[in-house]
Amino acid sequence: MKLSISTKVFLVVQTLCLFVVLGMGFAAHWSFRHGFLGFLNEQAIIRLESTLPAVERAYAEHGSWTFIKKDRVEWFKILGSTAFLTDEERPLGPGEPSTSDLTGAHMRFTLLDAQHRIVIGYTGFDRDRAALRPVRVNHQTVGWLAMTPFQNVSATGDRRFQTNQARSSLVIAGLCLLLSGLIAWRIARTLLRPVRQMAQATHQVATGDYGIRVKVHSKDEIGQLAQDFNRMAHALESNENMRRHFMADISHELRTPLAVLRGELEALEDGVRPLSLDAIRSLQSEVSALNKLVDDIFALSLAEVGAQAYRKEPVRLDIVLQSVTDTFQARCRQHDLTLTLDLPSEDLWITGDESRLQQLFSNLLENSCHYTNAGGRIVISVKLMPGNITISFADSSPGVPEEQLPRLFERFYRIEQSRNRVTGGAGLGLAICRGIVEAHGGTIQSSPSELGGLCVTLYFPQTPRMTE
The missing domain is CATH 1.10.287.130 (Signal transduction histidine kinase, dimerisation/phosphotransfer (DHp) domain)
Incomplete structure (x- = not known):
């Protein structure tokens, strides 16, 4: 059976909460069993020591233990409890047991004589585990009062308390599981809703629907x-x-x-x-x-x-520019255009492919020759800036609308106005120029020219001066 991610998250959270509740329940049960029994035994020891003076007074009055043998009524009277007597045995008739009697400690008391023989009391007396307290009269040990520790909860009140605790623990465990289930369900729905949306959107993209978008619900x-x-x-x-x-x-x-x-x-x-x-x-x-x-x-x-081959080596950029400009001078004169090259006095070194750079400059001049009106000007100016070389190709009118400047370097893009001549190419020249510039680690930009036409600016990283 195929489970959704929401179902898996719900089951994981709910299983984790179930184990936590079971672990806490087991720990609470173990702690209750051991802690509660320890509490009962501690209360019994306290009760044993508080009963000891009454037993000593009874012996002093009678001078022996004969008066109490097999006399259950007298035994409980000495212990100060009538909770375990029948209605006929109680001197005052039916009544409610005292709080101290609810622990059942009196039922585990045993009276021994000086030779550790049982006189009366709890018949399941365990000599190895029992707590003994001497009964002294006139500085002589006349007997022993013993209390056998609790091994389990046996008294009715104690069992009732244990049952109530277990029932309360089960109710709390059920409420915890119900609450954890609601939280897990909420998490599965809320937290994973964007994931489901992206999964559906990814499926649509895989089928060819690229117009799909998902809503951004958070900043995580x-x-x-x-x-x-x-x-x-x-x-x-x-x-x-x-x-x-x-x-x-x-x-x-x-x-x-x-x-x-x-x-x-x-x-x-x-x-x-x-x-x-x-x-x-x-x-x-x-x-x-x-x-x-x-x-x-x-x-x-x-x-x-990125598969075009480039054979890069140190190149004098000023020499390449001068060579390409000289080649285009005759053609510019045929179109009644003036071509000017403005070079700085320093040598301009870059690392590149000379043939590709010639292709780059030729394409830019070709573009200016095609789209510049007769009698116009083409100016190539080179500036040496810190860390780079800036080359601008500026021509005179007609110009390019500013909103179309960012698209000039797209393949097959041509201006649909005055610069789109029958003599123009397919719109690939500037796209090729951009590829060549980027392959040399440079950038290319277009902007309006101060001469009234288009200005294409190239930025190349400069190579430190080299010797020829």
């Missing part, structure tokens, strides 16, 4: 677990949405060049367009665009799983 470990679960579910939901968008974007980006290639080939096949050098160049252009898209997707996927 269970509350922290609920918060972590919600964050995990949110991350899974975001990743699932990104995966769907990624597949949709890939399908869209691949469909366009493939559709152009198919149309061009069908036109050539049908004779609509002659097979010329221009047609071949057009096909080659679409194949190049398709090949670049596939390469970018492959590079981005490797970067995201």
Whole structure:
């Protein structure tokens, strides 16, 4: 039979309480048996010593023990108790027993003569265990008064007291078990309710429902677990949405060049367009665009799983920047753009992969060339800060709305306004740039440019100055 966690907790708490109650009951019973019997024996010894003067006076009056032999009435009169006499034996008739008689101590008293022979009293006298007190008259020992200790509760009043105690203990034990059951049930319901909710939510997540969330009821470990679960579910939901968008974007980006290639080939096949050098160049252009898209997707996927190979070594960052800038000067002039590089006088050393850094700077310049209006400016400025190197790529208008700046480095994300040109790429360039920067231990940020366009800022950890 499959038990729920609530049932298990209830059974564990209730079983623990049951063992505690049983242990306390056994301990109380043992303590009562031994403690109560000890109390009875102590009271009997006190009663024995208080009775001794009366026995001595009786002997002094009669001069021997003959007067008391087999005279039960006289014996109890000396002991000062009539509780154990019949109504006919009592001189004063029926009456209530005294408090001292309720212990039953008188019934265990035995009178012995000087030679330790029984005169009258308790016939079960045990010489080895009995407490003896000498009976002295005129400084001579004329007999012994003995009390045989209690081995169990025998008197009616004592048995009644023991029975009442046992009954009270059973009632208390039952109430304790009932109370512990209510507490265990409450704990099982209240404490484990969030756990059950998270178990149900986890099952829904396992079936693909990433929109499920659990309520946070407390700030303890269970509350922290609920918060972590919600964050995990949110991350899974975001990743699932990104995966769907990624597949949709890939399908869209691949469909366009493939559709152009198919149309061009069908036109050539049908004779609509002659097979010329221009047609071949057009096909080659679409194949190049398709090949670049596939390469970018492959590079981005490797970067995201951390599988992209980096061969890191000391690199002069200023030399790499200068080389890439010189390469783009001619292209910027074709687009009527001014490209400026502002380098500090110090050598800029970092530990990185030179080819990946060239790819990074080329992608950023490519992005600025695509999205900067003719007659505009592109300014690359480098600053040497304590512990890091800051590189900013700033261009002139058009700009990017501030609410869209945080999304520029997402894959396939492109601005739907003036910076989205037909000449633009698939929206993977900046995502690849982010992967390269992070692989070098740096960070990348976007912000509005003072020139009116976009400013992309890179932060690289600086390597101590090295000799070439």
